[in-house]
Amino acid sequence: MAERSSVSILQRVEALPIIVVFVLLLALFMYTAPEVFLAPFIYTTFLSTLPPLILLATGLTFVIGAGEIDLCFPAIISFSGFVFAVLFKEYDLGWIAVLAGLASGVLVGFVNGVIIAKIGIPSFMTTLATQFFWAGMATVLSGGKSYALRGAEDSSVWQWIVGRPFASVTGVPWLQEVSIQALWTATIVGFLWLILTRHRFGEHALFIGDSNDVSRVVGIDVDREKIKIFTLMGFLAACAAILLTLENKNFFGNQGQGYLLTAIASVLIGGTSIFGGRATVLGTLFGCFIIGMIEAGLVASGLTGAWVRTVQGLIFLIAIIFYMYANEPQRRLALFANLRSFRGFGSTRTSEEGGVRRVRRPET
């Protein structure tokens, strides 16, 4: 009885386990590659390279927390990136190009949401289909070309969105490299953290992830909230697209590739439940830090880049198992029950008995 009242420290501090892992990993890399991880440049580089991943993963935190999935955002990065790049470069529209890029992402996300909520096709299939469509659309419209945005750094758009505000005011080299998109990303993520933890919308997302039925009977407009969630995801993917295009000063058709699995992995490593109902923006943020840091860390420590995916996969797997153990007592018990029933190998128990036990388990 006393056990259920005591909220463990793991639950009291949001994302504590993943923060601990991050600190340990950082310490490890500081030890194995001190010349890189004890110097400021690696961190200023992260400030300019991580924001797209962080924005995507933060949006996905809402989507996965609501028990859905979005596979379409890499295509939005291509499509919105194209809309932005072509208007910015060919038509010289400046800030209007930014707004158009964002609007295109919002539109794609909204359409996804409507198909999922109103037609009722599972989000996995809907977004799988729409990602082909929008990625194809980007290729068709751009004719497979890439757009080099040469000279973009002179525009106010570049200065304000991905500029280096300290470049001209200080002589400290690493401070000159601090990029402003880190500030915008931090603002958006902070705001969305507030939304998820203490706004109606965030609460509704988590209840929907817990159970659509419960959400309906307590008076949540499930369809409308789902459309909002996918629209938010589209908006954030468009933000990521614009950051990416401006930072690289180049648009190319498959610039979104490679973000799909890393973003999903960052969310799940951070402690958001793949089953929905539990989500943490703070955890996702540190999940992104870990995913982003591993590559630099391993290479700087002398391993080849080929190890990166392997280690990411390993950390991913360990994280998933850990969260299952820490957060979902029923699943934990079911897991142990499964393991126990396999202990019968080689014993005298007949396979028939094992079969009977397995049939009965769902009732308990």
Added chain:
Amino acid sequence: MAPEAPDFDSIVRLEAVQKFFGAVQALRDIDLRIGRNEIVGLIGDNGAGKSTLIKVMTGVLAPTSGKIFVRDREIQPSEYSVRMAHDLSIETVYQDKSLAEKQPLWRNFFVGRQIANRFGFIDIKREKEVAQQILLDVIGFRGLGITVDSTVANLSGGERQGIAIGRAMHYNADLIVLDEPTAALGVAEVRKVIDFVRRIKQSGRACIYIEHNLAHVHEVADRLVVLDRGRIVSELVPKDMTVSELTEYLIDLQHKA
């Protein structure tokens, strides 16, 4: 929200309500009146339309035709919704769909009608305080190790029903609809739920109680409404008959068809 001096005869009244799902007629010519301060048991076989009936009554489903009156005032079926039912002091406690498993109790108490500022940000401190009050004063959970931060997944079936009924009572519902609250519960847990149902009546509220177990519903209901294939076939007063007479009556009903 509940009027100080209630000047109405019935909390909910249905007139000639029909409900079709495609070509299937789930409810036929339903006329039903729920008065104040009574516990109405709704019984009938699987597929008789009990759940559809309460869903129509509580705004989850819109009737195909017919009239709905709440506190003697006619409600447009197209406008009727769960939120509106809440505003009109009608609360529903579903067997297993009332509470979200992974969420803490305080969020479950207020979801759908959060204590929030005009930008929609939730006043967490206030919500937790009120949730604590509900837990102690309305539901009477003391010394069970249950706090407002407990997640629903850690509660027993009876405790969950208690929480859901307590939530309904907190919102001063005039009518509480219970959809099979004792299904899949152990004996001791059933006793708790029946105590909660009694408490609903003591507090001067009405209650519709859907139940398969005739002994349970016989024990607490003032009036029984029997549904069969979408139609109300009879109304009984449980005081006038024993549980076994009631059972035989229902079995006969099945054979007649």
